[in-house]
Amino acid sequence: MLMSSTLPSLDSMGTPVAWADREGRVLGVNPAFARWLGVSARRLVDQPLAALEVQGDALARFLLNDERDVLRLHRLALGLPNDAPRFAEGWLSRLEDGGWLLETHPVDEFPALDPTHALPNALSAALKGLAHELRNPLAGLKGAAQLLARRSAGRDEDERELIELIGTEIERLNTLLERLLSPTPARPHDRLNIHVVLERVLRLAEAEGGWSVQVQRDYDPSIPDILGDGDRLTQAVWNLVRNAFQAGATRVTLRTRVEHGQRIRDRVHAMSLRLEIIDDGGGVPEELAEHLFLPLVSGRAEGSGLGLALAQQVSREHHGTLTYRSRPGNTVFTLLLPELAGDHDKEHLHG
Template identity: 65%
Template sequence: MTMNRLPELDQLTTPVVWADAHGHIEGSNTAFARWLGVSPRRLPGQPLAALEHGGELLRRAISGSGGDDPLRLRRVSLAYLGGEARFADAWLTRTEFGGWLLEAHPVDEFPGEDPALTLPSALSAALRGLAHELRNPLAGLKGAAQLLARRHRDDPESAELTSLIEAEVGRLTLLLDRLLSPQPAQPHAALNVHVVLERVLRLAETDAGWAVKLVRDYDPSLPDVLGDVDRLTQATWNLVRNAIEAGAASVQLRTRAEYSVRIGDELHALALRLDIIDDGRGVPEDLTERLFLPLVSGRAEGSGLGLALAQQVAREHRGSLAYRSRPGHTVFTLLLPMAEVQT
């Protein structure tokens, strides 16, 4: 694992720790350290297997001679040097660098919003420098878009495109601010999911042009949901972009109401069902069991974080993300509860 992966992994609220080929911890994201109640700077150098409390699943997995397939460790107990034990269902995966990546899903985790996390000081300083370099071109893009908007105010199509540029620059700036200075999550507000989907489809049109047919199949009677417009836009755009990059000629966005839906351990009287359907190559068979794990990608140039972030956004909204796939027909389904919205 290399340091340039840290900013991306630190966006995940799922606890993640990585180790070298010998099983010694090289680093973790902030969520993992916070979950164990330890400073991230105290973890590097410790044997990963030493984190297991009262068991040998990790040691056996790391010292075993198995292949590169991910190992699922059910109800593993983890603790730092005699601290309070935490239980999780975990995935242990070989990384492309020959080391190990452990993703922990706390068995008692609530799929809601996590409090703010504090970045290690060295990483925070490095990111501040990166932020300075990124904010300048973002500000330039925003200024250019505003200038174009004034020049083409009588052209509705140009006005729409410049508005899209401004909105996306604003979203990128907000994401950067959240990465550098995490704040407690803001309360979700009522929103029309079709507004989010139209924004995503406009992005898809500018990205794919006429190469992909974009199909709308909306239920206009759906009530509002509680959510974060920017986060839902990011998650949905990740799913649509994955479909485009999988060679889809057609991508369909379908919304429906679902009644008496169980999401995790909760039963909801009413939920929004968003299906993103494409006719691309489908999910490779060797990735079906670990598709939502970070750093797992079916493309050599992929970061392997798009689906992990999309799943995280679903959890932030007390929802779920699942899929079914075969060549020529893949469906990703996002379920979001709607019962909490007051009309």
């Protein structure tokens, strides 16, 4: 068996590997591991190996309680706080001196998380049936909203804004129902300001009521416009914010940042958008961690289990990724989207 003291010889390996002492504290990583995580090797040394796992706690449980010498790792997500997680399959092996060797095989993302593959025909049929049932009440709501709008001339500005919001959301729901009932090719993406989308979501959050939640903005005003479907992005972000509310959060932060040289799916982009939805709720239950983005997976008895699956689908429609890391008191959903960075990106997003 290998020993911790001999492991610097792994520096020339192309496979990302890290090694730790018997307490699970990182002694070193090879250059491939540091490049994969996008940090210097020096930042990783002395870190608890288990602390690098940002989704789930398989490493921590194995290091503390397991007597096996080897653990096969599935759906491993590693990273440092505030960094985008990296995904891999891998192995954790016990060394002869009691230390540990972590060998990873990076993947861009986990195929099983694709709701389009996990959504069975029966569920698709059920959604279409539900859409049919919703069309009539929505038509009634639309008529009532139009009547209220005509009568709103003498009302104050706040009331008029709420009436306008009702009408806008009814139209968005009607568009969603049409997509469920008559699937059509994706609409061409328009140039839009992501912060306009986020402000729409904040208006929905204020109108939803029933929660005492502080919603904070942490925007980067230098972010250029992106190409996207404003309605679909609103739906996705609102689902994520609402998920935070329902997890018992008292504070939710919407954060935007520019990323340079970020790999998103199968391409490296000169510039990309990072949108984070951060909350201080109870975190993702361990039993849901591996299946969170699949349809009908919910931690609440009254939940539909569709909100996060739909958000994941919207990210894919925009050639982006949606990932998360979670612990009690700090859950971060990260949406990475290619930014408007020239004609090549524009062509790619319309494709």
